[in-house]
Amino acid sequence: MKILTLVLLLTLSVFAGAGVEYREFANAEQQQAYDDLISELRCLVCQNQTIADSNADLAKDLRRQVYEMLQQGKTKQDVADFMTQRYGDFVLYNPPFKAKTGVLWIGPVAFLAIGLIAVLVFVRRNKTPATVEISAEKRKKIHSLLEKGDKS
Incomplete structure (x- = not known):
């Protein structure tokens, strides 16, 4: 019985790390910029979650895109401008005050x-x-x- 329990727990432990994304950054500023951006950008599928909180495929793609842009040397503002240009002001949790918004x-x-x-x-x-x-x-x-x- 102990062996069966051990096999079951080992089988289930494979899924424990499935939702964890690991990103490696050159410095702490990039890590902070990444964390700030993914908590400020809205998931366009879920609409009430940030891309940091969402498990939707689009949110995963956006997190990857933010990571890649930061690795290319882009600033937080560059990434935010790109996202708003592509998806509109709705992608920001705090949209700027404009005529549209x-x-x-x-x-x-x-x-x-x-x-x-x-x-x-x-x-x-x-x-x-x-x-x-x-x-x-x-x-x-x-x-x-x-x-x-x-x-x-």
């Missing part, structure tokens, strides 16, 4: 303001009680009915 920055604030204004208008409208004008004739009729009571 203005909706991304202003949109949530505008929707929040519109929602707050709508709530305030609704609350104020329902806060004031509705007053109903009753004519003197109807008032007398109501008073007489209340005096006599309902005899039906």
Whole structure:
């Protein structure tokens, strides 16, 4: 039984290192630039993860491309410019404020303001009680009915 358990564990241990990518850098600055870039670039498949967090094939290709560009001597800005030129500003987790991305920055604030204004208008409208004008004739009729009571 021990041998069977050992064989099973050794078989499963092959898959333990399957998700680990190892990249070798010339210096610590390149390593830091690589780490910064892969945590600032959005995975275009997952869209809510960075390429550092994603296991999608495109994210793996982008990590490889970032590594190769840094090995060629490109700066962080060069790599970021290349990625935005190729994939658009959406690839950046913090896109710059431009006319194209203005909706991304202003949109949530505008929707929040519109929602707050709508709530305030609704609350104020329902806060004031509705007053109903009753004519003197109807008032007398109501008073007489209340005096006599309902005899039906």
